[in-house]
Amino acid sequence: xxxxxxxxxxxxxxxxxxxxxxxxxxxxxxxxxxxxxxxxxxxxxxxxxxxxxxxxxxxxxxxxxxxxxxxxxxxxxxxxxxxxxxxxxxxxxxxxxxxxxxxxxxxxxxxxxxxxxxxxxxxxxxxxxxxxxxxxxxxxxxxxxxxxxxxxxxxxxxxxxxxxxxxxxxxxxxxxxxxxxxxxxxxxxxxxxxxxxxxxxxxxxxxxxxxxxxxxxxxxxxxxxxxxxxxxxxxxxxxxxxxxxxxxxxxxxxxxxxxxxxxxxxxxxxxxxxxxxxxxxxxxxxxxxx
Amino acid sequence: xxxxxxxxxxxxxxxxxxxxxxxxxxxxxxxxxxxxxxxxxxxxxxxxxxxxxxxxxxxxxxxxxxxxxxxxxxxxxxxxxxxxxxxxxxxxxxxxxxxxxxxxxxxxxxxxxxxxxxxxxxxxxxxxxxxxxxxxxxxxxxxxxxxxxxxxxxxxxxxxxxxxxxxxxxxxxxxxxxxxxxxxxxxxxxxxxxxxxxxxxxxxxxxxxxxxxxxxxxxxxxxxxxxxxxxxxxxxxxxxxxxxxxxxxxxxxxxxxxxxxxxxxxxxxxxxxxxxxxxxxxxxxxxxxxxxxxxxxxxxxxxxxxxxxxxxxxxxxxxxxxxxxxxxxxxxxxxxxxxxxxxxxxxxxxxxxxxxxxxxxxxxxxxxxxxxxxxxxxxxxxxxxxxxxxxxxxxxxxxxxxxxxxxxxxxxxxxxxxxxxxxxxxxxxxxxxxxxxxxxxxxxxxxxxxxxxxxxxxxxxxxxxxxxxxxxxxxxxxxxxxxxxxxxxxxxxxxxxxxxxxxxxxxxxxxxxxxxxxxxxxxxxxxxxxxxxxxxxxxxxxxxxxxxxxxxxxxxxxxxxxxxxxxxxxxxxxxxxxxxxxxxxxxxxxxxxxxxxxx
Numbered sequence: 001x002x003x004x005x006x007x008x009x010x011x012x013x014x015x016x017x018x019x020x021x022x023x024x025x026x027x028x029x030x031x032x033x034x035x036x037x038x039x040x041x042x043x044x045x046x047x048x049x050x051x052x053x054x055x056x057x058x059x060x061x062x063x064x065x066x067x068x069x070x071x072x073x074x075x076x077x078x079x080x081x082x083x084x085x086x087x088x089x090x091x092x093x094x095x096x097x098x099x100x101x102x103x104x105x106x107x108x109x110x111x112x113x114x115x116x117x118x119x120x121x122x123x124x125x126x127x128x129x130x131x132x133x134x135x136x137x138x139x140x141x142x143x144x145x146x147x148x149x150x151x152x153x154x155x156x157x158x159x160x161x162x163x164x165x166x167x168x169x170x171x172x173x174x175x176x177x178x179x180x181x182x183x184x185x186x187x188x189x190x191x192x193x194x195x196x197x198x199x200x201x202x203x204x205x206x207x208x209x210x211x212x213x214x215x216x217x218x219x220x221x222x223x224x225x226x227x228x229x230x231x232x233x234x235x236x237x238x239x240x241x242x243x244x245x246x247x248x249x250x251x252x253x254x255x256x257x258x259x260x261x262x263x264x265x266x267x268x269x270x271x272x273x274x275x276x277x278x279x280x281x282x283x284x285x286x287x288x289x290x
Numbered sequence: 291x292x293x294x295x296x297x298x299x300x301x302x303x304x305x306x307x308x309x310x311x312x313x314x315x316x317x318x319x320x321x322x323x324x325x326x327x328x329x330x331x332x333x334x335x336x337x338x339x340x341x342x343x344x345x346x347x348x349x350x351x352x353x354x355x356x357x358x359x360x361x362x363x364x365x366x367x368x369x370x371x372x373x374x375x376x377x378x379x380x381x382x383x384x385x386x387x388x389x390x391x392x393x394x395x396x397x398x399x400x401x402x403x404x405x406x407x408x409x410x411x412x413x414x415x416x417x418x419x420x421x422x423x424x425x426x427x428x429x430x431x432x433x434x435x436x437x438x439x440x441x442x443x444x445x446x447x448x449x450x451x452x453x454x455x456x457x458x459x460x461x462x463x464x465x466x467x468x469x470x471x472x473x474x475x476x477x478x479x480x481x482x483x484x485x486x487x488x489x490x491x492x493x494x495x496x497x498x499x500x501x502x503x504x505x506x507x508x509x510x511x512x513x514x515x516x517x518x519x520x521x522x523x524x525x526x527x528x529x530x531x532x533x534x535x536x537x538x539x540x541x542x543x544x545x546x547x548x549x550x551x552x553x554x555x556x557x558x559x560x561x562x563x564x565x566x567x568x569x570x571x572x573x574x575x576x577x578x579x580x581x582x583x584x585x586x587x588x589x590x591x592x593x594x595x596x597x598x599x600x601x602x603x604x605x606x607x608x609x610x611x612x613x614x615x616x617x618x619x620x621x622x623x624x625x626x627x628x629x630x631x632x633x634x635x636x637x638x639x640x641x642x643x644x645x646x647x648x649x650x651x652x653x654x655x656x657x658x659x660x661x662x663x664x665x666x667x668x669x670x671x672x673x674x675x676x677x678x679x680x681x682x683x684x685x686x687x688x689x690x691x692x693x694x695x696x697x698x699x700x701x702x703x704x705x706x707x708x709x710x711x712x713x714x715x716x717x718x719x720x721x722x723x724x725x726x727x728x729x730x731x732x733x734x735x736x737x738x739x740x741x742x743x744x745x746x747x748x749x750x751x752x753x754x755x756x757x758x759x760x761x762x763x764x765x766x767x768x769x770x771x772x773x774x775x776x777x778x779x780x781x782x783x784x785x786x787x788x789x790x791x792x793x794x795x796x797x798x799x800x801x802x803x804x805x806x807x808x809x810x811x812x813x814x815x816x817x818x819x820x821x822x823x824x825x826x827x828x829x830x831x832x833x834x835x836x837x838x839x840x841x842x843x844x845x846x847x848x849x850x851x852x853x854x855x856x857x858x859x860x861x862x863x864x865x866x867x868x869x870x871x872x873x874x875x876x877x878x879x880x881x882x883x884x885x886x887x888x889x
Contacts, residue, residue: 115626232885232886233887236870236887237887238871265836286629288833289620289837
């Protein structure tokens with residue numbers, strides 16, 4: 001039990017974690033609920049016997065549940081088993097924009113990485129690592145090669161967008177909240193995502209507004225105030241900007257991203273790099289400062 | 291025989307007293323005393339001629355005669371409070387604390403509304419060894435004069451000196467609450483924390499206090515003593531040296547400066563400081579005593595410190611230790627990650643915030659025995675920690691020290707804002723760490739954003755500022771911090787202050803400064819066994835390309851930016867606050883409204 005307050009549990013990936021972060025800033029939520037989070041992508045089986053045992057769930061009255069399509073995995077089964085019967089559930093979908101980073105695949109270097117890592121893989125970039133090719137080209141030649149290969153292998157981006165939409169709508173079918181139409185209407189004119197799954201402040205404000213409206217245990221006045229506070233916090237907020245993966249200039253052009261600046265600098269931990277600088281460092285797996 | 295002429299009417303007492311006072315004012319002590327003598331004969335029951343004659347004798351340096359006169363007066367007149375006070379003062383001069391305490395106590399009985407008599411009586415009681423009486427008196431005085439800080443202050447000091455720290459601490463806290471416009475509650479509270487070795491808490495308390503009272507001598511001196519207690523003797527030297535210049539009429543700075551110089555082994559300089567202090571403050575006996583103790587200190591300092599035998603494991607890997615706080619941590623990451631050093635170095639950050647024994651225990655066994663290069667941040671931990679760490683190093687280890695730095699001139703509106711309080715769990719150190727006294731004075735929730743901002747701009751534009759003097763103070767501090775260290779930052783800071791953003795806030799160092807420190811440290815000869823200097827510097831530049839090292843940013847006011855001609859400044863610049871970024875106007879409006887932000 002956490003004091004005498006009931007708990008609001010958020011079950012979700014890094015987007016769920018960020019929603020919990022915002023919720024902790026809202027006095028109306030903070031005063032009413034103890035806020036708990038289960039990030040299933042980081043949870044091990046042992047956690048269900050320790051951190052997330054039955055006692056953890058005893059005071060959970062509200063669940064903000066990020067839905068997943070497909071068969072429930074073990075984490076979700078355990079979640080469903082342990083939720084109190086009277087818990088009110090608000091289902092919301094994840095937001096995933098793979099179409100803007102179509103080369104994300106796997107990068108074997110992530111497995112052996114030491115004290116720093118580039119966690120957003122780019123399969124073409126990885127294939128150009130001098131340690132793999134045996135040749136460390138000069139910067140200009142290496143970037144030109146990357147650009148040539150990626151343009152050659154550029155997939156049909158509109159089809160990729162439709163795939164993202166299909167996945168999103170499948171998740172929305174399980175949800176109380178819809179966001180994909182809004183994403184599609186706005187992603188060309190407003191930056192909504194820093195990586196394929198790390199979002200800017202705007203989608204979070206959109207989700208939070210609706211999650212609050214559907215949360216039992218809050219009065220209409222408290223909901224309205226929390227929504228207003230949430231919108232206020234979103235102004236100036238950068239969202240999940242710890243690592244910003246620059247969008248390929250050709251993709252930005254083909255997708256008609258009006259906000260895109262081809263010379264813009266993008267935050268990577270405590271650095272700010274252009275697309276070219278990022279790609280060269282990524283290919284060579286160069287160290288950076290945290 | 292003609293009749294005796296009619297004797298003239300004697301003057302009235304008030305007129306005669308005025309004539310005597312006039313004589314005193316003219317320096318005619320003899321004349322004044324003659325008049326008082328006549329008046330005592332004419333008005334034997336009046337206390338005033340006794341009292342004023344005693345005062346005149348005191349003024350003339352005849353204390354003993356004044357006391358005799360007052361003793362004699364007691365046979366003829368009832369001594370009033372003023373006369374008792376005069377007698378008490380005389381007794382204090384000859385250090386007869388019992389007599390002084392008795393006289394102050396009688397003065398207090400006769401004029402209980404005069405709080406000074408209470409304080410003085412208690413002070414003399416304490417000097418006379420009557421601590422319990424003094425405490426009782428001060429407790430009563432504190433109740434009787436709740437609006438006066440002095441009795442409560444004296445009580446708190448009494449308890450502090452008697453090492454009754456818990457009680458003292460509670461009273462200092464009360465003083466901070468009841469007298470928020472006084473720095474004393476913070477000074478005393480910090481003293482208690484220092485005396486109980488709670489140095490980190492003292493630092494926090496003083497940090498809060500100096501936000502409110504940035505130029506308060508007692509607080510600044512307390513901060514300097516804290517540096518001493520922390521073993522940050524260089525910092526202590528800098529602070530007391532600045533106080534000696536800023537407050538030349540105070541005797542404490544030479545004392546603190548001398549002690550800090552002595553702690554650093556700079557005994558000749560300490561001797562000079564004490565000697566100057568003795569001349570300026572001949573009655574401040576401590577300076578003489580400290581100076582006399584210097585030879586013994588010097589002998590102890592020169593005694594050899596045993597070093598461990600050098601047993602450097604032959605691993606082909608250069609061990610680099612970087613001791614200090616956040617800056618040292620950042621440098622350790624740089625040296626760990628530079629490509630030319632890859633596989634050739636083992637770098638450890640030695641946290642100066644913990645005891646050296648704990649640091650040693652954390653490291654792999656024998657790791658420190660193999661250290662070839664030791665970089666030390668100037669603020670690195672207490673003297674015990676620093677000396678303890680150095681004592682663990684091999685004798686041939688190359689040691690290089692580097693300064694920290696800060697900049698105040700770009701943010702001249704910093705100052706007290708009562709809204710700054712810890713707000714856990716989101717804003718543990720307070721919501722807006724850097725406070726703005728102008729904004730604090732105009733924060734008015736009923737105004738619109740535009741009106742608030744306009745008012746702020748109007749007031750900040752009109753505020754008298756000497757920005758060049760502030761910058762000169764920054765430069766002087768940079769130079770003082772460079773003194774005696776291997777890395778020199780002042781020339782770099784002066785050269786690039788206008789064309790490069792070096793600080794994002796007063797204590798917020800940006801990447802160029804850290805890179806410059808790293809660049810200078812790379813010149814350490816022991817590192818040449820890894821690679822040549824050019825290769826090392828190229829690796830540094832490559833690693834730190836596009837690096838900002840930005841934790842938080844405080845906007846520079848357009849007036850200040852214009853004054854200094856800052857080339858890197860732009861009115862559209864965004865400033866990092868928690869997890870958000872705001873332009874100047876947004877930031878100011880949010881600050882004025884003390885708005886929350888996402889961390």
